[in-house]
Amino acid sequence: RLPSIGDDSECGQDDMGDQPGVNSVVKVFCTHSEPNYSAPWSSKPQISSTSTAFAFTVDGSAEERPSRQLLLTNAHSVKHAAVIQVKTRGSSAKVVCRPLCVASECDLAILEPLLEEGDARAKEFWDTLEPLKLARKLPKLGDDVTVVGYPVGGDNTSVSQGVVSRIDLQEYTAHGSAGAPRLLAIQIDAAINPGNSGGPAVDNNGRCIGVAFQALRGEGTENISYIIPTEIVKHFLEDFQKHGKYTGFGDAGFVAQPLESAYIRKALGMPANFTGVRVRRVDATAPAAEILKVGDVVTSVGEYQIANDGTVPFRQGERIPFSYLLQRHFVGDTVPIGIRRNGNSEMLSLKLSKADPLVPVEPRYGPEYLIVAGLVFLPLTEPFLLCEYGDNFESEAPRKSADDEVVILHQVLASELTVGYHDIKCLQLAKLNGVQVKNLRQLADEVARIELEASDESMMTFELVNGDVVVIPVKQAMQANEEIMKRNKIAKRMNLRE
CATH class of the missing domain: 2.40.10.10 (Trypsin-like serine proteases)
Structure with a gap:
């Protein structure tokens, strides 16, 4: 072939072609359309980013699932993607991709180029790339x-x-x-x-x-x-x-306390030849709640003994937290654990769960909200906290039941009905007309019931955790909803998951 501009040799030899991985990567161009959790009926302005992906082969396990080539990248590289394109090394043409699976928890995503099978363009694309093989073992220090x-x-x-x-x-x-x-x-x-x-x-x-x-x-x-x-x-x-989707890494369903103090081990009646961690809290919605109690001492996972600092042997001369052993399994898998309870040793089968904090790290659905006469309610999530307060926040709490959410009164949209309430912002809602609020769906159902049964004198009383109350006349609220949404360019009064 004719040499390219910048070639040192007449034959145009590829100086980087023998570098490991160079012929396996593509450049990723992504346009992101991130939801606006502060105004959940809208999106933030679109932004663009570039990143990297590489080719790999998914081995087929049966005739109906033959081997195929795909691209692997980071989840954050294609999160909230509106359009994803990739370009191979040395090419000027971009190929549109679709995300097959995005897992923010482990920051990985699978991309599939949208190319027709048998198309010359598809053949040219994949012929350019060399799928990488994944190493079987972890590297050694210093490699x-x-x-x-x-x-x-x-x-x-x-x-x-x-x-x-x-x-x-x-x-x-x-x-x-x-x-x-x-x-x-x-x-x-x-x-x-x-x-x-x-x-x-x-x-x-x-x-x-x-x-x-x-x-x-x-x-x-x-x-x-x-x-x-x-x-x-x-x-x-x-x-x-x-x-066919990402389900996650196995989680114990309990929080452990190290037992490095000799005094606490003595108080628990642990023999000198036993080590482990004390169960400090058991998540009520996890399978662990059926077999573990606060105060139990977990002594082993499988064949591995847990040390008093909560670690297990990893590699020669190295130790690692015992949660690593559980993360090697899938959600729903069962692992044997050893415990000490009331001075007796037992072996139990622990069914692994998926960590499900009360304030979700990555909501499984888009932003949810409910508007009642200008009062904007939404479930508390970490994306909302990041949107409102940036990185400087902390949140961790177990759910008491699977449908628990923290519902907050996020903001108050101006109207005649909300005069005097405009300074209220980002406060947790406790009760509506004396009924405890468990989640946004239940709140919406309760509002609908109150509206259906309302008389001219009916009121909705929202009780906030700081002691404030918001009182709204029901009939006037029903009449004002449409005008408030029109004024604030809100298409829907609510957005709730199915």
Whole structure:
């Protein structure tokens, strides 16, 4: 072929073609349309981002599920995507993709290019790419690693090199949510910059040992980057193949207290040859509530003994929190655990659940809301807290029942009926006409019942947790709803999940 501009040789030899992973990556162009949780009937202005993805092969398990090639990237790279496009190395043409599965919890997403099978364009696209194989084992400390991707600052492929520094559990969410699980992560000293997200980290044999997803930046930190190990990637892919969607990582359903104090071990009557952790809280909606009690001591998971600091043996010379053993399983799996209760040892079967905090980290549905005479109610979620207050918030609480939500009076839209209430903002709703409010759906049903049975003198009394009350005449509210929504350009009075 004719040499390209910039070729050093007459034959136009590819100087980067032999770099591991270089021929496996694509540049991702995404337009994001993020919901506006502060005004849940609207969206924020669209923004654009670039990142990286790489080709891999999903092995077929039967004739009806043949092997196929797909792209893997980070969930945050395509979150709230309106349009996703990718471009292969050296190409000027972009290909539209659709997300098959997005899992923010482990920051992974599967993309499928929208190309007709047998089309020449599809053949050209996949012929350009070399699917990466996932490493079977975790790398060793000090192993070489090469990160391939498209960081900001240029359009061409970039490679950065470093070594594996540490392997431990880390929070995958950027804002360090209290409700998000800590999953296995690999720390490296190779540079990971914006745009590298979703790119492969490969070893000297060209095998993918992880997916780039974040870097630690701030005063006193230097060359601290993280990749998602293939152990997490394989769990995500197997989950998708088994269930057709992401179901999550196994969770114990209880909160444990370390027993490093000799005094507390003595108070619990633990023999000197026993170690473990005390059950501090059991989530009422988790299967663990059927077999565990507060005060139980969990001594083992499977064949692994839990130390008094809550860790189990990991690799030679390393230890890791015992939750790691549970995260290797799927939600609904059963694992054997050893406990001490009232001085006796028992073996129990613990069915794993999915962590389900009262204030959801990632709501399974879009923003929900209910408007009553200008009063805007919505369930409390972490995306709302981030939207209102930024990263500086904390929230963690167990649900007492599966349908529990924290419903808040978010804002008061101006109308004659809401005069005097305009300073009320972001307060939890406790009761409506004396009825305890459990969730937004129940509140909507209660409002509908009150409206149906209303007389000219009927009132709705909203009791807030700080002691304030909001009193609204029912008939006037029903008449005012449409005008209030029209004035504020709100298409629907409510948005509730089915």
